[in-house]
Amino acid sequence: MRRVVLIGLVYFAISFVSVLFTKNAGTEQAVFVWRLSAWTVSAVVFFAHMAYERFWLRNSTDAMARTVGLAVAIGGFLIAVAAMVNAVRIPHHPPIWLYFIALVTWPIFTGVPAFAVAFIVGKVLDRFSRR
Numbered sequence: 001m002r003r004v005v006l007i008g009l010v011y012f013a014i015s016f017v018s019v020l021f022t023k024n025a026g027t028e029q030a031v032f033v034w035r036l037s038a039w040t041v042s043a044v045v046f047f048a049h050m051a052y053e054r055f056w057l058r059n060s061t062d063a064m065a066r067t068v069g070l071a072v073a074i075g076g077f078l079i080a081v082a083a084m085v086n087a088v089r090i091p092h093h094p095p096i097w098l099y100f101i102a103l104v105t106w107p108i109f110t111g112v113p114a115f116a117v118a119f120i121v122g123k124v125l126d127r128f129s130r131r
Contacts, residue, residue, distance in 0.1 A: 004071045007049055011075025014041050016082065046072070050118050054125060061122030068118040073111025080106040 018038035025031045049071060053064040080102040087093035 004067050005074060007045065007071040008074025008078065010045055011042060011072060012078035012082070014038050014045070015075070015079050046114065046117075050121060054122065061119060061126055064122050065115050065119035069111045069115030072114035073107035076106040076108075076110030077103065 015038060018034050021034045022031050025034055046068065049068050050064060053059045053067055059067070080099070083102060084096075084099035087096065087099055
């Protein structure tokens with residue numbers, strides 16, 4: 001479980017650092033580059049986590065998909081918490097109840113697709129490893 005939380009923190013850190021650099025970007029092109037770099041680094045972490053679970057720990061497809069999806073969901077939850085904290089700090093923000101909804105929806109919107117992709121990749125690996 002510590003590993004899953006740690007990787008969730010890594011996803012949050014990638015997002016947080018990306019936002020800091022995006023705020024200081026001078027052009028829209030620079031903003032695009034920073035956002036694209038955050039997506040790329042997150043994808044590398046995602047696939048590295050899948051490989052670690054699958055090949056190093058030798059977890060089953062189900063276990064790999066669960067742990068990868070949970071780590072991504074934790075990252076999504078932490079991003080929602082950061083958004084809520086930021087909203088409280090600024091004078092004019094959307095209604096606070098929207099941020100409470102985000103605490104539930106962001107982990108779902110990030111974790112479920114991550115689970116699905118990891119599960120599909122795991123099933124493909126199962127199929128090829130039997131041959």
